Amino acid sequence: MASEIEAGISAMFRDVVGQSCLLEMRTQQDWDAFKEIQRTARQREAVELKEFRETRDSLIADEKRRLIDEGGSFTFEHPTPSGTDHFNPHDIAREAEARVDRAHQSRLIAIREEEAEAYADLAETIRAREGLQGWARQDFNRSTDRRSEDRRGGSERSWPSRD
Numbered sequence: 394m395a396s397e398i399e400a401g402i403s404a405m406f407r408d409v410v411g412q413s414c415l416l417e418m419r420t421q422q423d424w425d426a427f428k429e430i431q432r433t434a435r436q437r438e439a440v441e442l443k444e445f446r447e448t449r450d451s452l453i454a455d456e457k458r459r460l461i462d463e464g465g466s467f468t469f470e471h472p473t474p475s476g477t478d479h480f481n482p483h484d485i486a487r488e489a490e491a492r493v494d495r496a497h498q499s500r501l502i503a504i505r506e507e508e509a510e511a512y513a514d515l516a517e518t519i520r521a522r523e524g525l526q527g528w529a530r531q532d533f534n535r536s537t538d539r540r541s542e543d544r545r546g547g548s549e550r551s552w553p554s555r556d
Contacts (some may be wrong), residue, residue: 403505414512434508456489
C-alpha cells in the first residue's frame, strides 16, 4: 500500500514539475527538449512494465529461493524443538510477491524522479539562458531603494560637519 502511495506522489510531483517547466518555455528547442524528456521517460516506463510482466513469475521463484536460503542460514544458540517447521510456503510466497512488487514500484518511482529532475534541469537551463535568475528580487530592490533623493521629494540635505 505504501508503495502505491509513493508511486502516486512521485507521479504527481513529476507532473507539477513538468507543468512549471512548461511556463518557462520560450523557443521551439525548449519544447523539443521537453518532449524528448517526456518520450524517453514513457519509453523507459513501458519497457519496465513489459519486462516486469514477462519476468514476474521467475523473479518470484528466485525470491522464494532467496527467502528459503535466508531462513536456513540463521544460526540460533538454542536448537529449535524437533518437529517444528518454520517454513510456511504461503508466507514465503506472499513475502516473495511483496518484495518483487516493491522492487518494481521502486524502479518506476526512480524513472519518474529522474524525469522530474530532467524537467527541473531544463527549466534551470532556460532561466540561465534568459537571465531571469533573481529578477523578482532585483525588481523589488530597485523599487524600494531609499537612497534616491528624488523619490523623497526633497532637496539635497547637507549634514552638519563635526569640525
